[in-house]
Amino acid sequence: MLFSSGPVVPAGMDHVYRHWHIAPAVKVGDFLICSGVLGQHPDGTIPEDPATQFTLAFENLERVLAATGAVLAHVVDLITFHTDLQGDLDAFTTVKDQFIREPYPAWTAVGVAQLGGGSAVMPRVEMKATAYLVDAR
Structure with a gap:
């Protein structure tokens, strides 16, 4: 059943599930609750350029x-x-507007001291989303 409840592990992200014991997303009824995603390449490296990180996220x-x-x-x-919420907000919003179209979702932006990732380059953004799946059928 396509929209039954349970973990969602896209191809290439099974290491997240196995190593970190985190589902990239979980289906719950008609909703998909996504774990935080970083602006990283498939090999886990994080580019230094903020706009590139935002695009990858x-x-x-x-x-x-x-x-x-x-x-x-x-x-x-x-x-x-x-x-760096204040320093990155304009650049992030520019990238976000390339991906997110009307009708716009609810959005909360939070400034934090540090994000995970284990990379030599500090992640500048992590995004968590909830999607309504009924229209995806």
């Missing part, structure tokens, strides 16, 4: 959504965590 979120047939238009709630 949205592309990685798209990969998680696609595993259930969903797209960014199905996102109803977006929470973003920023290590």
Whole structure:
């Protein structure tokens, strides 16, 4: 059953499930609750350029959504965590507007001291999303 409850582990993200014991997303009824995604390449490296990180974060979120047939238009709630909220907000919003179209989801942006990732380059953003899957069928 395509939209039954349980973990969602897109191809290439099984290491997250096995190593970190985190599902990239979990289906619960008609909703997909996504874990935080970083702006990293598939090999886990994080680019230094903030705009590239932001673009990769949205592309990685798209990969998680696609595993259930969903797209960014199905996102109803977006929470973003920023290590330099004031400094990066304009650049992040510019990238976000390339990916997120009307009707816009609820969005909360939070400034934080540090994000995970284990990379030599500090992640500047982590995004967590909830998507409504009924329209994805």
